[in-house]
Amino acid sequence: MDNNEIEKKLESKNVKPTAMRTLVYKTLTDSGKALSLADLEQRFEKVERSTIFRALKTFEDNFIVHSVDDGSGSVKYAVCDEDCTCNIHDLHVHFYCTRCGRTRCMKELPIPNIKLPEGYTYDNAQFIINGVCPRCD
Amino acid sequence: MDNNEIEKKLESKNVKPTAMRTLVYKTLTDSGKALSLADLEQRFEKVERSTIFRALKTFEDNFIVHSVDDGSGSVKYAVCDEDCTCNIHDLHVHFYCTRCGRTRCMKELPIPNIKLPEGYTYDNAQFIINGVCPRCD
DNA sequence: TTAAACTTTGCAATAGTGTTGCACTAACTT
DNA sequence: AAGTTAGTGCAACACTATTGCAAAGTTTAA
Ligand SMILES: [Mn+2]
Ligand SMILES: [Mn+2]
Ligand SMILES: [Zn+2]
Ligand SMILES: [Zn+2]
Numbered sequence: 001m002d003n004n005e006i007e008k009k010l011e012s013k014n015v016k017p018t019a020m021r022t023l024v025y026k027t028l029t030d031s032g033k034a035l036s037l038a039d040l041e042q043r044f045e046k047v048e049r050s051t052i053f054r055a056l057k058t059f060e061d062n063f064i065v066h067s068v069d070d071g072s073g074s075v076k077y078a079v080c081d082e083d084c085t086c087n088i089h090d091l092h093v094h095f096y097c098t099r100c101g102r103t104r105c106m107k108e109l110p111i112p113n114i115k116l117p118e119g120y121t122y123d124n125a126q127f128i129i130n131g132v133c134p135r136c137d
Numbered sequence: 138m139d140n141n142e143i144e145k146k147l148e149s150k151n152v153k154p155t156a157m158r159t160l161v162y163k164t165l166t167d168s169g170k171a172l173s174l175a176d177l178e179q180r181f182e183k184v185e186r187s188t189i190f191r192a193l194k195t196f197e198d199n200f201i202v203h204s205v206d207d208g209s210g211s212v213k214y215a216v217c218d219e220d221c222t223c224n225i226h227d228l229h230v231h232f233y234c235t236r237c238g239r240t241r242c243m244k245e246l247p248i249p250n251i252k253l254p255e256g257y258t259y260d261n262a263q264f265i266i267n268g269v270c271p272r273c274d
Numbered sequence: 275t276t277a278a279a280c281t282t283t284g285c286a287a288t289a290g291t292g293t294t295g296c297a298c299t300a301a302c303t304t
Numbered sequence: 305a306a307g308t309t310a311g312t313g314c315a316a317c318a319c320t321a322t323t324g325c326a327a328a329g330t331t332t333a334a
Contacts, residue, residue: 016281016282016330018281018282018283018329018330020282020283021282036320037320037321038319038320047283047284048283048284048285049284049320049321050283050284050285050286050321050322050323051282051283051284053321053322054282054283055282069206069208071206071263073291073292073319073320074319074320074321075320075321093251095253095257098260106253106254108254109251109253112249112251114230114246114249114264114266116232116243116246116266116268117243117245118271119270119271119274120232120266120268120269120270120271121268121269121274122266122267122268123235123267123268123269124266124267124268125264125265125266125267126208126263126264126265126267127251127262127263127264127265128262128263128264129251129253129257129259129261129262130259130260130261130262130263131253131257131258131259131260131261132257132258132260133256133257134255134256134257137256137258153301153310153311155300155301155310155311155312157311157312158311173291174291174292175290175291184312184313185312185313185314186291186292186313187292187293187294187312187313187314187315188311188312188313190292190293191311191312192311210290210291210320210321211290211291211292212291212292275334276333276334277332277333277334278331278332278333278334279330279331279332279333280329280330280331280332281328281329281330281331282327282328282329282330283326283327283328283329284325284326284327284328285324285325285326285327286323286324286325287322287323287324287325288321288322288323288324289320289321289322289323290319290320290321290322291318291319291320291321292317292318292319292320293316293317293318293319294315294316294317294318295314295315295316295317296313296314296315296316297312297313297314298311298312298313298314299310299311299312299313300309300310300311300312301308301309301310301311302307302308302309302310303306303307303308303309304305304306304307304308
């Protein structure tokens with residue numbers, strides 16, 4: 001994805017496309033998997049952890065990325081679909097490969113609708129499947 | 138649950154029922170919800186974090202408790218059912234209340250069976266629902 | 275065009291969780 | 305009773321996440 005497209009994208013979500021943000025977004029979208037703060041930090045030596053952290057938070061607040069707690073000990077971030085508002089209808093299963101540590105959005109697998117007992121409300125959900133991915137098998 | 142029962146329980150799972158372990162187990166089972174290491178630590182001032190930690194690991198290794206990563210930042214632990222071997226058939230949904238922070242096993246809601254794309258294996262899963270519990274509503 | 279106002283970034287510090295090595299003590303074995 | 309094994313407490317450490325503050329950059333409005 002080229003920088004121009006990315007800038008448009010961020011602007012369309014009311015986020016000013018600074019150099020850092022563009023870089024973070026580009027890295028996330030190009031990687032094709034979910035990345036942690038530490039993953040991102042490694043990929044560009046020079047940039048401060050806190051800057052990346054704040055870029056991610058800004059993205060998350062504006063439905064540009066969503067976070068996944070895959071149980072690996074660090075939260076990962078993945079780009080949202082175009083029209084995502086991070087609500088129940090946008091939720092999907094995430095797959096965590098216990099061999100390579102890759103976490104992938106399974107956008108083709110929406111989180112199944114569960115009927116909760118009386119009295120519980122349902123705001124959000126995480127459904128993480130652990131196993132071995134095709135690459136590692 | 139009285140200490141005698143707990144000791145029987147632990148022995149039946151090949152874990153020597155020390156004073157600390159019995160205490161940890163009792164606290165977990167009496168609380169009726171999932172507790173974190175920090176939660177447990179608080180409940181008994183005197184006992185070392187690492188001792189509780191190791192008790193929990195031992196329990197987990199022996200299918201006495203299972204852990205839940207509810208996204209709150211600390212892993213929680215809950216007692217397993219009698220015949221649990223912590224495999225796919227024992228997996229159930231967990232509910233995390235965003236108001237009170239309580240995490241509850243929903244043993245009545247098994248994790249739905251998902252058909253993964255070709256090439257993925259399925260070893261384990263976590264399905265966490267976030268919302269508001271009846272107490273807090 | 276320049277000064278004021280606001281936003282973003284870098285740095286340093288901090289809190290919290292999880293984890294381990296090591297020495298001491300308790301329990302079990304012979 | 306002496307030797308061996310298992311459990312506990314303490315201290316240290318690694319790592320993630322998060323924040324205050326000051327410097328740098330950008331935008332706005334005189
Ligand atoms: Mn995703
Ligand atoms: Mn449970
Ligand atoms: Zn893999
Ligand atoms: Zn609640």
